[in-house]
Amino acid sequence: MEELIKVTGLKKTFKLSSKQQKIEKTKSKVKIAVNGLNFNAYRGEVFGLLGPNGAGKTTTLRMLATLIKPDEGDVVIDGASVTKNPDMVRSKIAFLTGELKLEDFFTPNYMYDFFSDLHHVDAETRNARREKLFKRFGIDKFAEVKIGSLSTGMRQKVSLVVSLVHDPDIIIFDEPTNGLDVMTAKVVTDFLMELKNEGKTIIVSTHIFSLIEKICDRVGIVINGQMCVCDLLSNLTEDMSLEDKFFKIYEEIIGEEV
Amino acid sequence: MNKDVFTIVKKEFTRFFGDKRLFFSSVIMPGLLIFVMYSIMGKGLMKSFSVSDDYVSKIYVENMPEELNDNFNALGTDITEITDEQVDESKALLLDDGSDKIDAIIVFPQDFIKVVNSYEISDGNEAPNVKIFYNSANTKSSRIYSLIVSILDEYEASISNKFDINKLAEDESYDQATEKETTGMLFSMIMPMLLLIFLFTGCMSIAPDAIAGEKERGTIATLLVTPVKRSSIALGKIISLSVFSLLSGISSFLGTMLSMPALMGGNTEGLNASVYSAKDYILLFLIIISTVLMFVSILAVVSAFAKSVKEAGTLVLPFMLLIIGIGLSSMMGGGSSMTALDSVIPIYGTVKCLSGIFAFNYNIAYIFIAVGMNIAVTCALTYVLTKMFNNEKIMF
Ligand SMILES: Nc1ncnc2c1ncn2[C@@H]1O[C@H](COP(=O)(O)OP(=O)(O)OP(=O)(O)O)[C@@H](O)[C@H]1O
Ligand SMILES: [Mg+2]
Numbered sequence: 001m002e003e004l005i006k007v008t009g010l011k012k013t014f015k016l017s018s019k020q021q022k023i024e025k026t027k028s029k030v031k032i033a034v035n036g037l038n039f040n041a042y043r044g045e046v047f048g049l050l051g052p053n054g055a056g057k058t059t060t061l062r063m064l065a066t067l068i069k070p071d072e073g074d075v076v077i078d079g080a081s082v083t084k085n086p087d088m089v090r091s092k093i094a095f096l097t098g099e100l101k102l103e104d105f106f107t108p109n110y111m112y113d114f115f116s117d118l119h120h121v122d123a124e125t126r127n128a129r130r131e132k133l134f135k136r137f138g139i140d141k142f143a144e145v146k147i148g149s150l151s152t153g154m155r156q157k158v159s160l161v162v163s164l165v166h167d168p169d170i171i172i173f174d175e176p177t178n179g180l181d182v183m184t185a186k187v188v189t190d191f192l193m194e195l196k197n198e199g200k201t202i203i204v205s206t207h208i209f210s211l212i213e214k215i216c217d218r219v220g221i222v223i224n225g226q227m228c229v230c231d232l233l234s235n236l237t238e239d240m241s242l243e244d245k246f247f248k249i250y251e252e253i254i255g256e257e258v
Numbered sequence: 259m260n261k262d263v264f265t266i267v268k269k270e271f272t273r274f275f276g277d278k279r280l281f282f283s284s285v286i287m288p289g290l291l292i293f294v295m296y297s298i299m300g301k302g303l304m305k306s307f308s309v310s311d312d313y314v315s316k317i318y319v320e321n322m323p324e325e326l327n328d329n330f331n332a333l334g335t336d337i338t339e340i341t342d343e344q345v346d347e348s349k350a351l352l353l354d355d356g357s358d359k360i361d362a363i364i365v366f367p368q369d370f371i372k373v374v375n376s377y378e379i380s381d382g383n384e385a386p387n388v389k390i391f392y393n394s395a396n397t398k399s400s401r402i403y404s405l406i407v408s409i410l411d412e413y414e415a416s417i418s419n420k421f422d423i424n425k426l427a428e429d430e431s432y433d434q435a436t437e438k439e440t441t442g443m444l445f446s447m448i449m450p451m452l453l454l455i456f457l458f459t460g461c462m463s464i465a466p467d468a469i470a471g472e473k474e475r476g477t478i479a480t481l482l483v484t485p486v487k488r489s490s491i492a493l494g495k496i497i498s499l500s501v502f503s504l505l506s507g508i509s510s511f512l513g514t515m516l517s518m519p520a521l522m523g524g525n526t527e528g529l530n531a532s533v534y535s536a537k538d539y540i541l542l543f544l545i546i547i548s549t550v551l552m553f554v555s556i557l558a559v560v561s562a563f564a565k566s567v568k569e570a571g572t573l574v575l576p577f578m579l580l581i582i583g584i585g586l587s588s589m590m591g592g593g594s595s596m597t598a599l600d601s602v603i604p605i606y607g608t609v610k611c612l613s614g615i616f617a618f619n620y621n622i623a624y625i626f627i628a629v630g631m632n633i634a635v636t637c638a639l640t641y642v643l644t645k646m647f648n649n650e651k652i653m654f
Contacts, residue, residue, distance in 0.1 A: 065483055068650040091485035100483065101476035105273055117265040118484045163483075 004170065004201045005041040005064070009073030010034055012059050012225075033059040035225035036073070041203055041218070043169075046196050048216035048233075049205040050246065056225040057205035058097065061174050064203070065095035077170060091119070094163040097174035101159075104148030108139050108158045111147065112165060119166035126165070133161045137187065153184040160188065171195060173204045177211060189215055209243045221246060223253050262486045266494030270468070274502050284463045284502065288456075289509030296517035315402040316359070318348050321366040329409045335402070345391075352393045361399045362406060365389040374417065438533040438618070446617035450609045451585030452514055453507075457546065458553050458581045460507030465499050465557035466570035473653065474566045488647040492558075492640050500547075500554045507550065538615055541625055545615075548632035549608050555639035562646045562653075581605065588613050595619055601627040604635050 012034040016024065024031065034056040041047040049057045062068045064075050066086035074081055080088035102111050109130075116126040134140040137157040142150055147158060156179070164171070176192065177185040192202055192215055206212060212219055212233065219242075220230040228249055229236065236245050275281060315335045322330075322339055330337060340348060340363075351360045366388055367373050373386045388410060392403040415422075424432045472478040481491060534542075557574060564570035588609040596614050601607040607628035614620035646652045 062654075067479065067483060068654065087485050087487070090483060095483045099476050100480040102480060103273070103472075103475075103477045105277055106269075110272070114265065114269050115484065118262060118481075118486050120261070159480075162480075 001042040003040045004043045004078055005047075005203065006076045007037055007039050007060075007064070007073070008075075010037040010060065010063060010070050010075065011072040012056075012063060012068065013071055033225055034063070034070075037222070037225065037227050039220050039227055039230050041201060043201050044196070044199050045217040046192065046202045046204065046215050048212040048219045049203070049222055050207065050209070050212055050219055051205075051222035052207060052250075055222045057222055058174050059225075060222070061095070061097070061172055061203070061205055064172055065093060066090055067095070091166070092168055093170045093172055094166075094168045095172045096160060096163045096176070098156075098178055100163075102147050102155070102162060105146060107144050107146055108134070108150075108161075109143045111158070111162050115162050116165045121166055129165070129167065130161075133164065136191070137161060153180055156180060157184070157187070160191075169200055171200055171202045173202065175206055176204055177206070177208065209241075209246065213237070213242055221249055223250060228253055262490040263494045263497070266486075266491060267498045270494065270498035271501075274498070284460075285505045285509050287509075288460070288463070288506055289511075289513035292510055292513035293517045296514065297520040300517065300520035313398060315361040315398065317402065317406075318344070318351075318360055318363045319366070320345060320364070321368050321370060322364075323366060323370040325371050326409070326413065329413070333402075333405055333409075349391055352391060352396075352399065361392070361396075361402045363389075363391040364406060365391075437530050441530055441533050442617045446613040446615075447589055449616050450588045450612035451582075453511065453546065453612060454549075454581055454585045454605075454609060456510035456514070457503070457507040457550055458578060460505075460510060461499070461503040461550065461553040461557050462571075462574055462578065463506055464502045465554055466561045466564070466567050466574065468495060468499055469558050469561035470564040470570035471567045473562070473564075478647075479654070482647065482653065489640070489644040491647055492643040496551065496555050496558055496636070496640055496643070499558065500551050503554055504547070504550045507546075534615075538618075541620075541622070542612070542615055544629050545608060545611050545625065545632075548629045548636070549605075551636040552604065552632040552639075555636045555643070559639050559642050559646065562643060584609055596621065596624050598624060598627070600624070602631055604631055607631055 011032070013030045013032050016026070016029055016031050020031075021027065021029070037056075037060060039047070049060065051057050059068070063070050063082060064077065066082050066089050069083065074083050076082075077089050078092050080092060082089050106114070112130050112134075113126065116130075121129075131140075134143055137160070139154070139158055139161060142154060147155060150158065171192075173192070176188055180188060189211065192204070196202060196215070202215075204211070204215070216233050218231065219233050219236060221228045233242070236242060240248075273280075315333070317330075317335050317337050318340045319337055320340055320342060322337065338360075345363060345365060348360065348363055351358055352363070354360075367386045370386065370388070377383070377386060379385075390403060390406055393399040394403075469478075482488075556577060560573050560577065561567075561570040564573050584605050587606070596607075596610040600610045601624040607624075611620065611625045611628045615625070
């Protein structure tokens, strides 16, 4: 199995403003969001980061996507390092999270073509891909409607499609079903399975057990910025459900610390 | 890289020219608003400071000398003779608003003409005095006051004429200034300041939303996860925002120029923008373009620091004050000519160049230095903006 993503000793601390200190109920001036994280993801698998709120999942994925830089450690994605060669990493991945928005003024068609141009996709390939994906998600009917007037679900679908203009091999997806109704969530998870079958490598983060059980091959459980367990889903769910397993691990970790 | 810059510029243009509201509010509105406002202001000023031609001033006079009757009648005034006792009580009527209102009270010494004729300076006695009571807060009263003073001056000159100054003559004009000089002087005083302010407010209406707004709405982050170089994003933004700002600035400027006649009460005699040569206009254009680039890059960097459009608006204010201050300095500066040192100071050099060009008194080398400085500042700030796009603390 080929290691496509290699995360080693990843660490990220944030300086807390006094306001944030109050919210976090802490006196320390820094928050260690990710604390020496290690994991690998192999080509063609779906890797899930599972963890409670504030565990550091989003922070980890943002470092993978080169939006923020690690304090320590490194991530190598298909041979490119996020610290040394971020431009290269960006051309290899799709990164999708709720915080990345498309401009309300433009139509899905325009945005798709704009990002295709930025990824230097030739016009023919672009048109073929756009037609296929727009149809797949039912965006074709709204292709000329301004994004600002689309529904939340449709907007997320457009964001998903636009993030894939360059047909990358690696897809990093933070909370893929967040804010979607069951119907749309199913469309998205089915699509992720399709991508996996095409041989894409997918990393998702979530706190939803069912999502992990449905799509992931391997799972890393993140608590307090540390990787507690990282194993095949089948191994983790051998003797009990994923949910029970998670709470058992959580109690061991937190119980020890408190 | 060039291709990405082009892609980004193209997108920004589509946004700007495709959004009718944005285009209207940042290009059409400023010029239109200034034009309408200044025109109304001009008309209003004219009205409150002028007296209609058929108005008949009411004047009370004590000891009216008959010899001056003709002069006063020529003014079309309504003269009432009063006695010494009535003078004091009549003063209140100067402040009256009703139908009893009068515009002036003149008190001549008794036998005015005789007294004047017999008066000799060499006697050392006090000269005869004419008192004129009036109300300077009232336009009509002020006007008749100055007319009365000029009649009396004329009369005084006619009885002891030793010399005249600029006596009116049909075939001679005393003011030797040409259209070119009048225009040059006035334009070099006010234009640099107006241009500077309009260009800057033009940029202010565009840049904060395009940078801080995109940050606030989370749309710039989407751009930052693509492999596009940060420098291409910065350059694409600055180029397109400069074009929009220039349009907005030109709109305000046109609004001002077109409303000038109304604002100056139609008194634009001697002003003519065609006294400038094509070369002057080209230089002017170079300066304006380079200044807009600099302003946009300043505002882009400031807006990139801000977390929201609102915050950007606040952060930008000190720069606005600075620009106004430098603009004013050129107005007060009295057109001292430019030095090499002036030309290397950003913004100040620009103002100096502008007033130099308008006054037909410039050194082409200095203009090129100033333009070069503006471009250099733009490049430096584009580099800073690139660094900021790379800085997670600023962007997220
Ligand atoms: N920019 C920041 N400044 C300060 N603290 C931050 C910042 N970003 C994240 N944190 C903190 O780091 C910790 C990890 O945050 P992160 O968003 O990675 O968690 P998460 O696992 O994605 O949680 P959730 O399930 O709620 O999305 C949190 O305590 C958060 O408050
Ligand atoms: Mg998160």
